[in-house]
Amino acid sequence: MKNHRSLFVLVLLGLLLLSLGMVSAQDNVTLVVWDIHPTSPQSDVINQLNAEFEENHPGVTIERTAYTFEDLKTVIALGLSSDDGPDVSLVNQGFPDMGALVAADLLLPLDDYAEQYGWNERWSPGLLARNSFSADGKEFGTGSLYGVSTTAEIGGVFYHKDMFAEYGLEVPTTFEEFQTILDTFANEGIRPFAFGPLAGSHSLHYFFTIQHSLSNVEWLDNFIYRRGDVRFDTPENIEAAAILQDWASKYFPEDFTGLERETARSLFYNKEHPLMIDGSWMGGNMIENNLGDEVGFFLMPRHTDGETPLAFGGWSLAWAIRKTTANPDLAAEYLEWQTGERAAELWAGIGDVPAVGLEDRSNIQYSIQNDILDAWESANKTNGVGHYLDWASPTIYDTMKADLELLMAGQITPEEFAADIQRDYESGAPS
Amino acid sequence: MVSLTFFREFTMDISANPARPSLVGRLRAAVEVKPLNLKPYEKSWLGYVYLAPGLLIYLVFIFIPILNTFRLSFHNWTGFTEPVFNGLDNYIELAGNQRFWSALFNNFFFVIFFTIIPILIGLFITSLLTRTHISGLTAYRVGLFIPQVMSTVAVGIIWRWMLNPRFGPLNVMLRSIGLEALARPWLGDFTWAPYAVGAIGAWVGYGFTMVLFVAGVQSINPELYDVARVFGANPWQEFRYVTLPGLRRQIVVAFVIRFIAAMRIFDLVYVTTEGGPGGITRVVSYELWQNAFQVNKAGYAAAMAVVLTTIILLVSFITLRIQARLAYDED
Numbered sequence: 001m002k003n004h005r006s007l008f009v010l011v012l013l014g015l016l017l018l019s020l021g022m023v024s025a026q027d028n029v030t031l032v033v034w035d036i037h038p039t040s041p042q043s044d045v046i047n048q049l050n051a052e053f054e055e056n057h058p059g060v061t062i063e064r065t066a067y068t069f070e071d072l073k074t075v076i077a078l079g080l081s082s083d084d085g086p087d088v089s090l091v092n093q094g095f096p097d098m099g100a101l102v103a104a105d106l107l108l109p110l111d112d113y114a115e116q117y118g119w120n121e122r123w124s125p126g127l128l129a130r131n132s133f134s135a136d137g138k139e140f141g142t143g144s145l146y147g148v149s150t151t152a153e154i155g156g157v158f159y160h161k162d163m164f165a166e167y168g169l170e171v172p173t174t175f176e177e178f179q180t181i182l183d184t185f186a187n188e189g190i191r192p193f194a195f196g197p198l199a200g201s202h203s204l205h206y207f208f209t210i211q212h213s214l215s216n217v218e219w220l221d222n223f224i225y226r227r228g229d230v231r232f233d234t235p236e237n238i239e240a241a242a243i244l245q246d247w248a249s250k251y252f253p254e255d256f257t258g259l260e261r262e263t264a265r266s267l268f269y270n271k272e273h274p275l276m277i278d279g280s281w282m283g284g285n286m287i288e289n290n291l292g293d294e295v296g297f298f299l300m301p302r303h304t305d306g307e308t309p310l311a312f313g314g315w316s317l318a319w320a321i322r323k324t325t326a327n328p329d330l331a332a333e334y335l336e337w338q339t340g341e342r343a344a345e346l347w348a349g350i351g352d353v354p355a356v357g358l359e360d361r362s363n364i365q366y367s368i369q370n371d372i373l374d375a376w377e378s379a380n381k382t383n384g385v386g387h388y389l390d391w392a393s394p395t396i397y398d399t400m401k402a403d404l405e406l407l408m409a410g411q412i413t414p415e416e417f418a419a420d421i422q423r424d425y426e427s428g429a430p431s
Numbered sequence: 432m433v434s435l436t437f438f439r440e441f442t443m444d445i446s447a448n449p450a451r452p453s454l455v456g457r458l459r460a461a462v463e464v465k466p467l468n469l470k471p472y473e474k475s476w477l478g479y480v481y482l483a484p485g486l487l488i489y490l491v492f493i494f495i496p497i498l499n500t501f502r503l504s505f506h507n508w509t510g511f512t513e514p515v516f517n518g519l520d521n522y523i524e525l526a527g528n529q530r531f532w533s534a535l536f537n538n539f540f541f542v543i544f545f546t547i548i549p550i551l552i553g554l555f556i557t558s559l560l561t562r563t564h565i566s567g568l569t570a571y572r573v574g575l576f577i578p579q580v581m582s583t584v585a586v587g588i589i590w591r592w593m594l595n596p597r598f599g600p601l602n603v604m605l606r607s608i609g610l611e612a613l614a615r616p617w618l619g620d621f622t623w624a625p626y627a628v629g630a631i632g633a634w635v636g637y638g639f640t641m642v643l644f645v646a647g648v649q650s651i652n653p654e655l656y657d658v659a660r661v662f663g664a665n666p667w668q669e670f671r672y673v674t675l676p677g678l679r680r681q682i683v684v685a686f687v688i689r690f691i692a693a694m695r696i697f698d699l700v701y702v703t704t705e706g707g708p709g710g711i712t713r714v715v716s717y718e719l720w721q722n723a724f725q726v727n728k729a730g731y732a733a734a735m736a737v738v739l740t741t742i743i744l745l746v747s748f749i750t751l752r753i754q755a756r757l758a759y760d761e762d
Contacts, residue, residue, distance in 0.1 A: 074724045077510055100509060101511065103509075104509070104511035106511070197619070198704070198707070199703065199707070255597065255615075255619075256619070257616045258596040258617055263597060267597065394726040395726055397725075398721060402706070406708075
């Protein structure tokens with residue numbers, strides 16, 4: 001009997017606790033957020049921002065899941081179509097990702113919030129276009145805004161300042177001068193580039209860099225947004241492929257085909273190679289490797305004298321809102337927070353480039369950060385921010401990666417390369 | 432009860448009466464007569480109750496998805512929107528897709544490394560472990576089995592490091608013993624990349640075949656080995672005429688399971704080469720994943736899955752039939 005009574009009391013207590021939980025749950029709002037920053041220091045920035053957001057919004061709990069980029073791509077459609085999926089998630093741009101999600105009516109158009117928070121003034125139309133789609137997901141670069149991004153990305157050349165000094169070299173202003181730098185090192189028996197195309201996008205970024213040095217913004221916009229009758233097999237692109245093929249035999253490490261991007265980076269850190277093409281996102285890593293003042297960064301100069309650089313890049317994945325979220329206003333406020341000034345300060349603090357720019361550079365410690373910020377700000381001002389060419393079709397990343405490997409091994413010609421990418425581009429048109 | 436019958440039959444068999452059916456036939460009959468003394472209805476419902484939890488999991492997570500994949504393979508489906516029926520279009524597209532066929536060819540190439548070589552290595556190690564007495568046998572067995580239980584992604588990352596052209600132990604070793612000319616960028620080399628990936632597969636696979644064969648050997652009548660030695664058989668003859676025939680069933684099982692592994696490789700290729708260089712290590716599962724999740728052609732990817740599954744079932748079925756036929760002939 002005694003046992004029964006204590007059991008009864010326990011059950012009562014349990015019920016009481018449960019009901020308490022339910023009452024408080026009604027007051028609380030949970031914001032489910034997915035991002036692609038599972039590792040430090042990016043993850044710490046997100047955690048810091050989330051903690052501050054929760055502090056400023058009593059009763060709001062952020063439930064964060066950090067995926068890798070590839071994992072997020074795999075789960076995002078399912079997540080956004082589920083009622084307990086993410087209220088806010090990072091979404092990759094382009095037809096196969098954001099375009100497909102818009103077509104499936106899974107993302108909330110942000111035009112009203114853009115008005116409310118002044119997003120249209122904060123970022124240039126060229127950047128906002130990258131997060132815009134027509135409502136059917138078929139036209140890219142136009143229509144409604146579906147996301148806002150935190151950091152800018154721009155591709156360029158990292159170099160060891162002391163190795164440049166040793167050979168009396170300076171930051172080049174034309175592609176020809178750059179080519180001379182490469183030859184200077186090659187003549188000394190040094191393969192100038194740290195390059196690791198095994199498993200990853202390094203070869204694409206090298207190609208984009210050369211391609212952009214010959215290309216122009218109009219062609220790039222038309223190619224990415226599929227406007228007009230744009231083709232890939234242009235003389236400029238064939239020339240870019242020929243230059244890469246030439247680099248492969250003269251300036252890349254002899255064993256480059258088996259090197260990973262990470263290996264290439266450590267070879268660069270160890271000064272086995274004086275140059276490396278990579279993105280502004282590497283600034284933080286340079287600092288972590290104690291190279292914040294030893295390494296410099298510049299954008300690849302143009303072939304024509306006097307033209308300002310055009311660099312591949314854009315901005316990071318877009319913070320987007322699930323169409324069926326119960327708390328759209330709160331979610332929009334979260335977007336504003338993730339892309340605002342406080343976020344800019346924290347991202348700049350780890351060596352990244354805030355897309356909103358950074359007016360106050362008093363906290364900047366290392367010269368590499370200034371180099372990267374200068375590069376971004378000048379490119380942004382001179383309309384010199386290009387594109388990731390692999391946004392143009394869902395299969396183009398894979399096709400281009402395989403074709404670049406064949407090109408660099410001399411198994412296909414630059415013409416064949418351009419023709420194959422053109423084929424992929426045509427077959428990848430959104431139906 | 433069964434064992435009693437067995438022994439009676441067995442002792443009779445020794446008298447070798449040619450008019451009687453074979454030992455195995457009678458053994459089967461003896462086993463089949465009265466397995467459990469249950470009434471028929473008891474047997475059926477009780478059995479299903481025991482099965483229910485596993486069956487339910489199997490239905491929900493395996494069987495229904497398989498049916499669903501089959502259904503989707505006749506649809507145009509992006510993975511985002513409603514599937515639209517398109518008949519055999521996916522299969523027609525697949526038949527004309529050169530990339531799919533070269534990926535399938537690569538899968539069959541990997542059968543050599545994921546299936547045949549592990550079986551050969553497994554047999555070799557088994558013959559070593561069984562013929563001589565080695566102290567600490569279990570420790571060796573555990574050590575050799577470890578690759579099999581490791582996550583393939585971890586294996587891929589470890590080998591990527593092992594095969595790194597600059598820092599990887601393999602090239603470092605080659606250079607240190609003066610064989611610098613043999614050092615290669617293994618995973619990025621147009622000639623060597625498929626063999627490098629295959630070698631990793633073989634390294635993963637032999638632990639399983641070894642454990643299977645070592646267990647199988649223990650069920651071979653030790654008297655046969657004694658007889659072989661009495662008649663002066665050398666190690667090769669002993670292996671050829673006693674161990675190998677005794678392991679026939681295990682070899683078939685190993686073949687089927689490792690063949691399936693070769694057909695479904697994904698993670699190893701994904702982690703080590705991403706199908707490169709130039710697409711020469713692409714496999715069907717990689718194409719499938721790309722189409723389903725990168726290109727949003729989920730219906731097309733489902734058709735690929737159906738074709739792959741059919742090949743696996745067909746080869747497994749044929750192998751098991753051959754095995755059954757051999758067993759029957761022997762009886």
